[in-house]
Amino acid sequence: MSENPFEACYGGPGSPVPQPVLNNGTGHFEDVEPHPNYNFITGNVPCYDFNDPVALNLIKEQVPVILRGADLVSSAMKWDLDYLSTHIGGGRFAVFIRNAAADRSAVAQLQSSSNQSQSCQPEPLHIFKYFDEKKLAALQEKSTFQSTMVRIEMTFQEFLKRFQGDRSQERVYLQQPLNNTVGPQIASDFIQFNWSWAAEHKKEFNWGPLTSNLLLIGQKGNITPCHFDEQQNLFCPLRGRKKIILFNPDNFPYLYPYPVHHPNDRQSQVNLDNPDMGRFPKFAMARAVQATVGPGEILYIPIHWWHHVINLDDTIAINFWHKGGGSAPIEYPLQARQKIAMVRNIEKMLLEALQDQNELKELLHWIVDGRY
Numbered sequence: 001m002s003e004n005p006f007e008a009c010y011g012g013p014g015s016p017v018p019q020p021v022l023n024n025g026t027g028h029f030e031d032v033e034p035h036p037n038y039n040f041i042t043g044n045v046p047c048y049d050f051n052d053p054v055a056l057n058l059i060k061e062q063v064p065v066i067l068r069g070a071d072l073v074s075s076a077m078k079w080d081l082d083y084l085s086t087h088i089g090g091g092r093f094a095v096f097i098r099n100a101a102a103d104r105s106a107v108a109q110l111q112s113s114s115n116q117s118q119s120c121q122p123e124p125l126h127i128f129k130y131f132d133e134k135k136l137a138a139l140q141e142k143s144t145f146q147s148t149m150v151r152i153e154m155t156f157q158e159f160l161k162r163f164q165g166d167r168s169q170e171r172v173y174l175q176q177p178l179n180n181t182v183g184p185q186i187a188s189d190f191i192q193f194n195w196s197w198a199a200e201h202k203k204e205f206n207w208g209p210l211t212s213n214l215l216l217i218g219q220k221g222n223i224t225p226c227h228f229d230e231q232q233n234l235f236c237p238l239r240g241r242k243k244i245i246l247f248n249p250d251n252f253p254y255l256y257p258y259p260v261h262h263p264n265d266r267q268s269q270v271n272l273d274n275p276d277m278g279r280f281p282k283f284a285m286a287r288a289v290q291a292t293v294g295p296g297e298i299l300y301i302p303i304h305w306w307h308h309v310i311n312l313d314d315t316i317a318i319n320f321w322h323k324g325g326g327s328a329p330i331e332y333p334l335q336a337r338q339k340i341a342m343v344r345n346i347e348k349m350l351l352e353a354l355q356d357q358n359e360l361k362e363l364l365h366w367i368v369d370g371r372y
């Protein structure tokens, strides 16, 4: 590994578009299927041994890295659908569902309520764009939200039946924080995670507390589209491979996040597979890196880094989400992640003062137009 892997692979936003890169992840797995030749990808996330000090230093610097040979979740490497089905218990699990019949009925409804032919089609069935249910309930202009994805709580057995169903008609994605409803064998596996490594490094990385361990069980082809989280993430695949495309926080203006009050807050409005360059012209400036990760590896996804996740296989994964952590002394110029936090706070503050989501845009124009 070169001394500074980022010279080679980290194009900053707006850097020249390189020749299309073969979308082959880190190169240590062969892709089974072709994926779009995203010309905004400028390189690969570097890969190091679990305890390589270079890698640990990159994490401290909030730069994505793959750790291989990791023993953080060794006790969960035996988790497959059979094992989970036997041991996970009778609790209920959050499952996101995309359903072709629901999509057809949403389109029919839109067409009947409009004289124009609808240009607005639901996302393809394999796209699981997250939305915040509380923000949806509070959304004042409901017509700005379109999704046919639903979240249903069900037993693991019910989930399995749907997981093995006809994927051209329905797709499912289990996403459930592990909690104390799991059976004793899963609880015992969980307790055997390498918690001493996690605690020691959380401190070294200056992160806040662990907030949750999300268990994700997805079908091959499912996509969690481009979004960022306000948490540090150690992402651990247990079964199957995922391709993850990461944009650093400087790409915020090129990825056009939804407004903070919108149910799709923190998600990009840009469809990476078919970007509407008329609406989102600055997307041409976006630059990303990619990683393909599988069992035994950990991908560090830094707070505020955008990530677009493609399931290359049926997958089981678990993440470790942590709060951002202690406040380092502020240095100027501010970094993109600090500006993002500031922008989000300003949006929240204005909305709280105005009490009307529809007034926000006009007020922002008052501030900017003809002045800045």
Ligand SMILES: O=C(O)CCC(=O)C(=O)O
Binding pocket: 216, 218, 223, 224, 229, 233, 235, 242, 307, 309, 317, 319
């Ligand atoms: O695996 C996925 O589909 C999404 C994972 C993700 O976005 C996360 O852990 O933050």
